[in-house]
Every structure is written in structure tokens, then in C-alpha cells.
Amino acid sequence: MSRTVYVNGAYLPEEEATVSIFDRSFLMADGVYEVTSVLGGKLIDFDGHLARLERSLNELDIPKPEAFDSLLEIHRELVVRNDITDGMIYLQVSRGSAGDRDFVFPDPEVVKPTLVLFTQSKPGLAESPVAQKGIKVISIEDVRWGRRDIKTVQLLYPSMGKMMAKKAGADDAWMIEDGFVTEGTSNNAYIVQGNKIITRALSNDILHGITRAAVLRFAREAQMEVEERSFTIDEAKAADEAFITSASTFVMPVVEIDGVTLGDGTPGSVAPRLREIYLEESRKAAI
Structure with missing residues (x-):
């Protein structure tokens, strides 16, 4: 069964999810990420991960994605859509794609960040042998x-x-x-x-x-x-x-x-x- 993932405002089957080959996370490793664990269908330490994400973005001068204030809702929606009991949610924000390769940061007023989230199901995560x-x-x-x-x-x-x-x-x-x-x-x-x-x-x-x-x-x-x-x-x-x-x-x-x-x-x-x-x-x- 295909996972539902989130890419720039859309919930999509993973087979249909795409990011530009010019995205700076691909070309320059110009992006940040967080991984939040899920136990019993609930998010662990979410507020801490969100705060660290904001700090990472600020340190690299990457603008917050437009959906930043909706990230809790997005995490919960992915848990439901993918029927995650125990597992993890991976979140990544990059500086986005300017449509070409350049070392210089693109204009943040023109190029918006790329936001991607996906789930990983890990049954029995807390009971690891x-x-x-x-x-x-x-x-x-x-x-x-x-x-x-x-x-x-x-x-x-x-x-x-x-x-x-x-x-x-x-x-x-x-x-x-x-x-x-x-x-x-x-x-x-x-x-x-x-x-x-x-x-x-x-x-x-x-x-x-x-x-x-x-x-x-x-x-x-x-x-x-x-x-x-x-x-x-x-x-x-x-x-x-x-x-x-x-x-x-x-x-x-x-x-x-x-x-x-x-x-x-x-x-x-x-x-x-x-x-x-x-x-x-x-x-x-x-x-």
C-alpha cells in the first residue's frame, strides 16, 4: 500500500511526489530536517522538534515555509492517513529551487522553501529487543x-x-x-x-x-x-x-x-x- 506524503501544500501518493532537480537540498545540501517519533498514534516531543526546526532555519537564513504554523496539523493528518501507531515522521525544509544551479542564495521573495514530510511505520518501536x-x-x-x-x-x-x-x-x-x-x-x-x-x-x-x-x-x-x-x-x-x-x-x-x-x-x-x-x-x- 502506498504511503501518503506531503509536498508543498499537497497530500500525495508517494509515487506522485516530486521535487525539482534544481532544489538546493539536492544540489547543495541546503536544507534542514527533523524526525519526530510516534508512539500509540501520538507525537513525542513535538514542541521541542518544532522549536529546533525554527532555530535551524534562522541560523541558515532559510525562510519559514508558509505551512509552518500548520505543521502539527500536517503531522497528525499523516499519522491518520498512513495509519501509523508506532513510527516516525520525517520533515525537511530546503531553501527551494531557483530553476538553476548557483552558489548564491536565491531571492527569498521570489523562491519559496520546499517542505516535504513522510512517515515511516515502525511497529513496536519502543519495545526494541x-x-x-x-x-x-x-x-x-x-x-x-x-x-x-x-x-x-x-x-x-x-x-x-x-x-x-x-x-x-x-x-x-x-x-x-x-x-x-x-x-x-x-x-x-x-x-x-x-x-x-x-x-x-x-x-x-x-x-x-x-x-x-x-x-x-x-x-x-x-x-x-x-x-x-x-x-x-x-x-x-x-x-x-x-x-x-x-x-x-x-x-x-x-x-x-x-x-x-x-x-x-x-x-x-x-x-x-x-x-x-x-x-x-x-x-x-x-x-
Whole structure:
């Protein structure tokens, strides 16, 4: 059965959806995106994703699409039309198409942004068996551009990182810059020492994760100690626990780094508890 997608104001069967070959997201990676999870037919952390989308657009001087104020309605309509119980909604905004290729930004009064949304059905998303056993990561050099706080569609190196991990028999990669872990290929990274949760502080070096913000808030409310600072890959290998967070994995334990087993090789107590809290509280607040 064909999905219904959204392109520039129209709901269309995916086979009929098109974007210009001159769209700047295609030619220049000149666009931003968000991914919102759906659990039980409701949107998780939608307000946070919308706020970050607005920030990303502002940072790149991309005008808001005309339908910006209707994005909640559009998300909900796609959930209904595609009968999504558990899954994700991908949203992308590009600077649009000026009808040719040029490095110079087109006149925003003439060229309007391109807005695309589509769904991905993921039954049992919150009950992933992977969360019960944890994942393995490798470390790779971080060679991305300097504005990782903007959620752009420049995802080639993260994609390469995931392929490096796959080739090494691992599940994902953590990126290293100046000896310190920045983040995962598509997630924020954490270690646990004793009962202290350690994660890199917000800056232009990492994505300001929406799930990250919620998880750290819940951790503090649960009287867990949180320290926002940089940590090395060697420190991570010696940690009691490690985990990642993202909109699609929620809280996911890490049990091996560069072939070094953490603890007894199974998820510890902190990450699973945070996952439980996050899912419980997020379901309550879902819209």
C-alpha cells in the first residue's frame, strides 16, 4: 500500500511526489530536517522538534515555509492517513529551487522553501529487543563542518560512519575530536561513572538533542547526578556504563566500545531506568 506524503501544500501518493532537480537540498545540501517519533498514534516531543526546526532555519537564513504554523496539523493528518501507531515522521525544509544551479542564495521573495514530510511505520518501536542487550560502537575521527548544532541534511559523513561501524561488526560509531567524544553518528553520547551521568555540554560542536534535553531533565528529577563536560574515548572505555539518546532510539545502552566490554557486557542499571522513565513520561505528554 502506498504511503501518503506531503509536498508543498499537497497530500500525495508517494509515487506522485516530486521535487525539482534544481532544489538546493539536492544540489547543495541546503536544507534542514527533523524526525519526530510516534508512539500509540501520538507525537513525542513535538514542541521541542518544532522549536529546533525554527532555530535551524534562522541560523541558515532559510525562510519559514508558509505551512509552518500548520505543521502539527500536517503531522497528525499523516499519522491518520498512513495509519501509523508506532513510527516516525520525517520533515525537511530546503531553501527551494531557483530553476538553476548557483552558489548564491536565491531571492527569498521570489523562491519559496520546499517542505516535504513522510512517515515511516515502525511497529513496536519502543519495545526494541536491541535495548535489552545494548549496542556496540567504534570510534572514528570527527571531520564534519563546525556547525553541528544546526540539524542540516549534510549527512554523508555520519552515513559513512555507520558503514565503518557495520564493516567492523559494530552497531554505530562515536566521533572523536581533539581527543574527546563529540557525539554518535545520529545521537548524543553519554557515559556513567558510579551514579554520575556525563555528557558533552551544548555548543556548536554537537546537535542540541531534543531527546537529550528531556532525558537529562528526567534524570535530574529522579535525583541522578548529571555532569555536562567533555570526556575521552579512553574514559568511556573505563566507564561503568554508556548509552546514546535520539528521537528514534530513545535511550539505548552501549555495552562495547572499540572492542572493549563495559561491565559484564550487558546494560547496567542507569540507562535502562532512564529509558523506562523517558518512555513513561513522553507517552504521558504525547500529543
